[in-house]
Amino acid sequence: MPPGAFGPRLRANLGVLAGGYRLGKRPVRQMASDMLGLSLSTGMTCRLGRQGAAELRAPVEELREHVRGADSGHIDEAVREQGQADVWPWAAVTKMAAVFTIAPGRGADVARAMLGTAARKVVISDRLESYNRIKRWQSCWARPRRDSQAMIDRGGEAGEVGRRLMEHSDARFGWWYRVRDGTLSRSSFRLSVSWPRARPVDDLGWGAACSCPRTAGTCRELLPGETHLWTFARVEGIEPTGNDAERELRHAVICRKASGGTDSESGSRFVERMLSAVATCRQQGLGVLDYLTHCYQAHLDGHPAPSLLPATSDAQAA
Incomplete structure (x- = not known):
């Protein structure tokens, strides 16, 4: 008893x-x-x-x-209240497990503690600076597509940059959907992605020098990590978005809003x-x-x- x-x-x-x-x-x-x-x-x-x-x-x-110890993992973070201080809930997700950590910050040390330091691991995440030193990194495509749409909405030169960037991503995602459906081999997909790689890089360079400050800033931010957008084309089993971690983290965010955080x-x-x-x-x-x-x-x-x-x-x- x-x-x-x-x-x-x-x-x-x-x-x-x-x-x-x-x-x-x-x-x-x-x-x-x-x-x-x-x-x-x-x-x-x-x-x-x-x-x-x-x-x-x-x-x-x-x-x-x-x-x-997993070969790949999704990770994301958000802010939460603990008493009078802000803390950050983190979610790390693999195919078999989801782990949460509530940490006092959102630095690279927390990401390393959750993901480990194995050089072979592929990490799928957003563009937070804490992930910049990860060697095998898939940057989530959701944010770049939103950024491209925002450029289109601004119109003018920024709109043209955004349209070109959106066209590049649409074409590559069209091929990706065929890979998932089994109508295109991965080797053909990898070749299709690799040969026109210079085009989005050139358009990002054009955007970085355009007259719209917000568009130029976004393009300058994207340029250094452009290669990390295509890890899913090089490594089998990697998704181009961080949706898995975002879905799990949303649960923690709603929990915080409903309960008022922890004390x-x-x-x-x-x-x-x-x-x-x-x-x-x-x-x-x-x-x-x-x-x-x-x-x-x-x-x-x-x-x-x-x-x-x-x-x-x-x-x-x-």
Whole structure:
């Protein structure tokens, strides 16, 4: 029997309400009263959160090691409040796992700690300066296409630069969709992307010298990292956008807006570990409620927490 009034299944339900359905402490308390007839204090929800974070520590650390050792990974970050200070939730995503970290900054040290330092790893991300020293980097295409559309909307010389850049990306994405559909071989795609590479570079150079300051600044920003836009053409299995990390991070952002952020380090640890468990279970098609129940029951029985990763052989193959 567990000490206190809360067994593994009830604690798992409360954890899913907070981490899976993004409810703050007071809505969790109210829902426990309305649906389960429980008289639950706000302080008790915090205490149960700290307890759950402690029991999830080992499986989430295992996820972190998996992400560091993976051949590729998506990463993204956003701002969040912790007490009176701003902190940044980060999401790192592979095919089998999603890991969150709430850090006091958005520097390169956080990215290295989450992704590891393996030179072979391909990182898919936006153009944040923290990623500039990554050797194998796929810069997300979403922002350059938005920038090109903004140039078109400005009209004049800037509009012409934007139209040319958009035409280049449209042509290459047309080929990319054929690769994904199986109607174009990857070798032909790689050749199609490589032979006209000078054209977008020339247009970026033209844009960098144009009379519109905003367009010129954007083109100067894009030019040094232009080669990183085409990593997906050179490396099989790499996507041209960072959508995977952005989707997972959106969950953390909505959670922060709904709950008002966290007030302490222990609250942040609960959020990052619970979000990691929820996102990874959903990625693998596992029941979040069942996993948390088994995790809390294992702690009660004196056993190690169950892994959030598949069997070792399957994880290595992925």
